[in-house]
Amino acid sequence: MNNEIFWIILLLANFGLILLSYRIFGKTRLFIWVPIAAIVANIQVIQTIHLFGFTAIAFIGVYPTGVLIEILFTTYFLKWIVAAADTPSVYVANIIKSRKYVG
Numbered sequence: 639m640n641n642e643i644f645w646i647i648l649l650l651a652n653f654g655l656i657l658l659s660y661r662i663f664g665k666t667r668l669f670i671w672v673p674i675a676a677i678v679a680n681i682q683v684i685q686t687i688h689l690f691g692f693t694a695i696a697f698i699g700v701y702p703t704g705v706l707i708e709i710l711f712t713t714y715f716l717k718w719i720v721a722a723a724d725t726p727s728v729y730v731a732n733i734i735k736s737r738k739y740v741g
Contacts, residue, residue: 648682655725663729674728678721685717 652675660668693713697706 655722659725659729663733670728670732671725674725678724682718682721685714 656668656671656675659671690710694706694710697709701709
């Protein structure tokens with residue numbers, strides 16, 4: 639996959655999640671998205687460089703191409719799932735916290 643296509647997919651996913659969180663949580667809690675998105679973006683850049691820079695180069699020739707692609711895809715996919723799950727969990731924690739102290 640070209641880097642440009644990969645970037646566009648991540649861009650659309652990010653903006654889609656922003657719109658979804660705006661619909662669900664409103665404008666006030668949308669401000670939580672900014673620091674989380676900045677942290678996740680930095681982590682994903684580092685992970686992408688590590689994954690495709692180190693892992694792909696280090697294991698070329700050691701594993702067959704199909705196995706190497708499975709390793710890369712599985713590793714990156716699992717990291718993406720964790721990154722996608724941390725944002726809603728912060729929103730839920732914020733909602734629970736605000737309801738606890740309001741009543």
